[in-house]
Amino acid sequence: xxxxxxxxxxxxxxxxxxxxxxxxxxxxxxxxxxxxxxxxxxxxxxxxxxxxxxxxxxxxxxxxxxxxxxxxxxxxxxxxxxxxxxxxxxxxxxxxxxxxxxxxxxxxxxxxxxxxxxxxxxxxxxxxxxxxxxxxxxxxxxxxxxxxxxxxxxxxxxxxxxxxxxxxxxxxxxxxxxxxxxxxxxxxxxxxxxxxxxxxxxxxxxxxxxxxxxxxxxxxxxxxxxxxxxx
Amino acid sequence: xxxxxxxxxxxxxxxxxxxxxxxxxxxxxxxxxxxxxxxxxxxxxxxxxxxxxxxxxxxxxxxxxxxxxxxxxxxxxxxxxxxxxxxxxxxxxxxxxxxxxxxxxxxxxxxxxxxxxxxxxxxxxxxxxxxxxxxxxxxxxxxxxxxxxxxxxxxxxxxxxxxxxxxxxxxxxxxxxxxxxxxxxxxxxxxxxxxxxxxxxxxxxxxxxxxxxxxx
Numbered sequence: 001x002x003x004x005x006x007x008x009x010x011x012x013x014x015x016x017x018x019x020x021x022x023x024x025x026x027x028x029x030x031x032x033x034x035x036x037x038x039x040x041x042x043x044x045x046x047x048x049x050x051x052x053x054x055x056x057x058x059x060x061x062x063x064x065x066x067x068x069x070x071x072x073x074x075x076x077x078x079x080x081x082x083x084x085x086x087x088x089x090x091x092x093x094x095x096x097x098x099x100x101x102x103x104x105x106x107x108x109x110x111x112x113x114x115x116x117x118x119x120x121x122x123x124x125x126x127x128x129x130x131x132x133x134x135x136x137x138x139x140x141x142x143x144x145x146x147x148x149x150x151x152x153x154x155x156x157x158x159x160x161x162x163x164x165x166x167x168x169x170x171x172x173x174x175x176x177x178x179x180x181x182x183x184x185x186x187x188x189x190x191x192x193x194x195x196x197x198x199x200x201x202x203x204x205x206x207x208x209x210x211x212x213x214x215x216x217x218x219x220x221x222x223x224x225x226x227x228x229x230x231x
Numbered sequence: 232x233x234x235x236x237x238x239x240x241x242x243x244x245x246x247x248x249x250x251x252x253x254x255x256x257x258x259x260x261x262x263x264x265x266x267x268x269x270x271x272x273x274x275x276x277x278x279x280x281x282x283x284x285x286x287x288x289x290x291x292x293x294x295x296x297x298x299x300x301x302x303x304x305x306x307x308x309x310x311x312x313x314x315x316x317x318x319x320x321x322x323x324x325x326x327x328x329x330x331x332x333x334x335x336x337x338x339x340x341x342x343x344x345x346x347x348x349x350x351x352x353x354x355x356x357x358x359x360x361x362x363x364x365x366x367x368x369x370x371x372x373x374x375x376x377x378x379x380x381x382x383x384x385x386x387x388x389x390x391x392x393x394x395x396x397x398x399x400x401x402x403x404x405x406x407x408x409x410x411x412x413x414x415x416x417x418x419x420x421x422x423x424x425x426x427x428x429x430x431x432x433x434x435x436x437x438x439x440x441x442x443x444x445x446x447x
Contacts, residue, residue: 122317128304129311130380131277131334137305138332145319228321229362 007176008185008202015182018093019161022100023154026108034112054168056106064170067099071171095172096179100164104157111156115149116127116142148225155217159210182206232416234258234288237258238274240263240281247271247281247440255433255447257410261424262437268420269314270388271437275418276311288383305334310382310415314389316369316396318361322374325357331380341390350412351375351405367398371405378415388420406430 004012026089037049055063071078072090081087090093119142127137136155165183172179186202233254240247247267260268273279277284277293280301286294293302293309310331318327328348332340348354351371356364364372370390377385390406391399401425410417410430421427427434436444 076239122315123319124314125304126311126313126317127319127330129278129307129309129329130376131305131308132330133303133305136334174263 004201005198008198010177011180011185011202012065012124012205013180014093014096014177014180015030015162018096018100018181018183019158021094021097022104022161024156025158026101026105027154030105030108030112030157031150034116036107038113038116048221052108052109055103058101060115060164060166061170063102064099064167067095067102067171071095071098081171091172091174091175093172096164096168096181097161099167099171100161101157103164103167104160108153108157109159112146115146115153116203118149119145133205137216145228147223147228151216152221155213156218159213159217162209162213164213232256232287232289234275234416234418236271236275236284236286238271238281238284238286240270240274240284241278242270242279245270245440247274248311249437249440249442250392251435251442251445252421253433253435253445255416255431256414257419258433258435259370259431260418260420260435260437261422262443263422265439266422267440268422268437269388270440271402272311272388272418272420275384276309276386277302277307277328278311290355299316306334308339308380308382308384310377310380310385312370312373312377312387312390314392316361316366316373317367318364318372318376320361322361323357324359324361324364327361327372327376328353328357328379332375335381340381344379347375347378350408365398366394367401370394370402375407378413378422382415385415386419386420387417389422390422391423391426403429407436 031184037045037052040089068090069075070080073079073082073088081089081205089098124137124141127141132140163183165187168179168181169184169187172183174180180188182202182205186199186206187204189199233252235252235393245267247270249267249271260271262268268412270279274284274294275279281296283296285292285296292298292300294300294305298320302313319330322330328344331340341409347356350429351374353372356368361369374390391402394402407430409415419427419430432447434446435442
């Protein structure tokens with residue numbers, strides 16, 4: 001096991017924190033939007049679907065620039081957040097979390113939407129004849145049945161957030177200790193002479209985390225899936 | 232118990248235009264497949280809202296389109312046993328049985344867990360998952376689940392039709408016990424003459440979306 005410099009450790013910890021906050025923040029919105037997309041038919045649904053998928057196909061640098069325009073100190077939302085709550089996102093780690101949440105959002109929503117579409121709505125009808133209101137049906141039947149999809153989506157979102165580069169560096173730059181995440185530090189290493197060893201170490205760690213996340217996602221989703229299918 | 236049902240609605244190419252009243256303990260709705268029997272009891276349960284119609288139990292309207300009454304399915308307290316058991320796969324048999332009890336208003340929880348599990352002989356199955364049940368056991372658990380929600384009326388939609396002959400013979404005695412040992416009024420949907428003659432005291436005949444006769 002190669003030893004890590006304090007700078008590298010800081011970047012790894014920051015990446016983990018940014019990815020965790022991004023995933024937790026995106027989760028409730030992801031479930032809500034997946035429900036809307038899976039269960040309702042309305043004018044403009046195709047547009048909502050396209051907006052959700054957009055970060056998947058846009059160059060990440062464009063997403064980052066749009067975030068900067070909207071959430072920067074002079075941007076309409078950024079200024080309002082600062083004036084009302086004193087919150088600043090641009091060039092802060094919270095901004096990195098926002099960028100990562102948006103980049104991971106399509107994967108999160110897709111996984112949950114597929115899980116909701118697979119739920120047998122006849123079970124929900126049965127629950128309603130047993131006295132459960134719509135919210136109780138959701139909490140006691142729908143939510144447990146889609147749990148594997150939510151977990152898989154959350155882990156994919158987390159892994160995507162761990163690897164986010166373009167939107168992050170555009171929106172919040174590459175400030176050591178504040179916004180210098182694992183990928184942006186690797187980038188820094190590749191730009192300086194003698195940085196190869198550091199870049200290589202972090203690449204190995206990046207590989208390990210991503211591989212671990214995917215294996216965990218599959219494992220947990222399968223275990224929970226067996227449980228909710230009553231096996 | 233008295234039940235009044237009137238429903239007029241179009242479902243695709245099919246028109247349901249049916250009306251009947253009964254005060255029998257077990258009323259069978261009898262007719263060939265596609266006669267509209269399931270649609271009619273879905274109207275009673277509140278799972279289908281007809282264009283025009285009325286459903287009243289003991290004079291209390293649960294649905295009356297003329298007066299703008301449409302009580303939501305979860306507030307009707309009408310138990311429903313479906314053709315396929317529709318047990319919740321993520322819950323054990325015990326948890327399935329107790330599901331509806333929790334939602335029933337406290338003063339109306341007359342069903343006793345011990346009595347229902349005894350009646351349907353569910354004791355040995357309580358800790359099993361729903362995958363480890365045979366078809367007949369699933370239907371018994373589904374009947375128990377509906378009873379334990381303390382409904383005012385129980386709808387059974389061809390509960391034997393998904394079972395083979397041997398399983399039918401296994402579940403039939405439990406339906407007779409349900410008839411003989413509880414006061415629960417039952418609407419029993421079937422296309423089987425044998426089942427209907429064995430269980431029901433009032434028979435509503437249906438064909439092509441209409442009620443064609445009632446026999447006491």
